[in-house]
Amino acid sequence: MSFISTIAKEAGVSTATVSLVANNKGKISEATRKRVKSLLDHYQFQPRSSRPGKSKTTAKTQTSEMGTICVVCPQLTSDHDEAPAGVYRFWSQALQEEILKRKGNFCFVTGDLFAQNNLIFQHGIKDELFQGIILMGVEDEDGYVDAALRSRIPLVLLNRRSQHGEFSTVGQDNFGGGRLIAKHLIELGHQHIGMIAPVSSSQISQYTQARQAGFEFELKAHDLKPAFNYELAPHHPSKNIKSLVEKVNKSKATAVFLSTDLQAIQFIEQCQAIGLHVPEDLSVAGFDHADVQTAEGLTLTTIAHDSRLVAQRAVAMLEDLINGQSESMSEVIQVSLVPGQTTKRIG
Secondary structure: OOHHHHHHHHHOOOHHHHHHHHOOOOOOOHHHHHHHHHHHHHOOOOOOOOOOOOOOOOOOOOOOOOEEEEEEEHHHHOOOOOOOHHHHHHHHHHHHHHHHHOOEEEEEEEOOOOOOOOOHHHHHHHOOOOOEEEEEOOOHHHOHHHHHHHHOOOEEEEOOOOOOOOOEEEEEOHHHHHHHHHHHHHHOOOOOEEEEEEOOOOOOHHHHHHHHHHHHHHHHHOOOOOOOEEEEOOOOHHHHHHHHHHHHHHOOOOEEEEOOHHHHHHHHHHHHHOOOOOOOOOEEEOOOOOOOEOOOOOEOEEEEEOHHHHHHHHHHHHHHHHOOOOOOOEEEEOEEEEOOOOOOOOO
């Protein structure tokens, strides 16, 4: 069953009505619109956009060089090992290559905006050294979005939506990836599947919530419910994972989905410590394709995306904004399932 069809069935309306609400069109009663919109929001629905042509905004003269582009990722220096640093490193490398290819200067900023030693971003904003800013791995409370907003410097967010207003965004299809994992495990015969994700207040909550929403959506489409939804504490996640492994072992679950690859690897290591074998006793899947393996060399079942395409689209969007050729827009990059050796068929 398609996404639109499932929403329509749950809301008790036609697929045409769901489509109209999703695109903010049509004459629909307020009660129906609110009911459908609530479901779309719950499942992290975000309409895909193709790259538009020139907007009505008067375009500035196209320059041959981009100038200095500041790429920000606080997570790469986080003390918490929950952050999928491998993915952010792939993105930062791809962004650097794309910016340099367009004859721009690459400036990379990490860590806490408010730390005394983090003066690059603050001075760059104040002295108008940046022609554009790309933010990845940030939340509204980090302060970077607000600082960029006040500076009026062209801005693109990666894998994020902000409550501060409308920005150009590029991200992987986290919702779709969650669906792919659930679908894969169901096709392997699993009926009791659980998920482990960071608590809602954690730094990487926004996109993991979308992954969880997609995962639960696909289960519901097959008349299944999650065997469990355990939360991973943001501080000392390794200790938390150890206790969660023991809880999972006592459950009837035959498979578990963790919201990042690094969490999945840590989980598998703790499984081995108590004699729980993956995938013989329990199938495990992650998300991000962070180029990691288990201690035994098993490849992880995960979700992959094209880092270079994310970088290309983000930099192209930013260049359009710098030259006044585009209004704020959102684009979702498709993801794909990468079956590994940590999941197996049962039954």
